[in-house]
Amino acid sequence: MAEALTRRSALGRLGAVGVVVAAGALRDPAPAVGQASSSALGLQESVQDGLKRVFGNRPMKDGASVIKLDIPPIAENGAVVPVNVEVTTPITPASYVKTIWIVADKNRIPIVAKATLTPEMGQAFVGANIRLGETTDVRAVVEQSDGTLLVARREVKVTVGGCGG
């Protein structure tokens, strides 16, 4: 090419600089965001501390009759344990399931995941693959839109731990 600096190459270079700057700008605040959200949810704590921190002293009712907690009773591989939670209470715009927490009692990070639901779902059903460090109780804590807390639990035997961190 005769011309060393064409408009296209100049723009291209400018664009590359922009991308680098943007990436740098992104990289710096990203850890702060990550740490902030992990401090809100994924703390290393005992399950009692975790539940107290998230729910305070609010009473929890036994919801075994309306919460279907679907987990294999024996998990051969603790690194991947499928958990499905379904709440069978009817969904109306006034009364629906707002949040489902999945709690693994003996994990180092016991509050595993939190799902925020909307009435658009038509059915309160969520599932996720979680890690279990050892044989433990797994609980599903369900918060309804009126603030009622329901809990169901089930024991899972873990053959090989997946180290929940």
Place this chain on the structure above:
Amino acid sequence: MSDIGKIRIRVPSNAKAGDVVRVRCLVIHPMERIERDAQGKIIDRNYNYITRVTATYLGKPVVTFDLTQSVSENPAFSFALKATAPGPVKVTFVDTHGGKYEGTADIAFA
């Protein structure tokens, strides 16, 4: 690790209007777990794992997951939604290293 952020979303192909359908989605991601040194002390660094998963249907939010490192590698999620009209289901994953991954699947009525 070039596969990070690859997303697969499965929606039923024979849904009817008004049905409650179940959507499954999976993302390829290492979900790094906390490492400890010989003394059992946690090595402090920015672990790369997904903190937030958001699903929308027809542009409206359906469900949001907040996650920790207690969630499996290559995490899979499922959720229900009421199929009211044909349209896209969009799932967005955000991790602690600033990565943002998006996938869509279309709900079509048979």
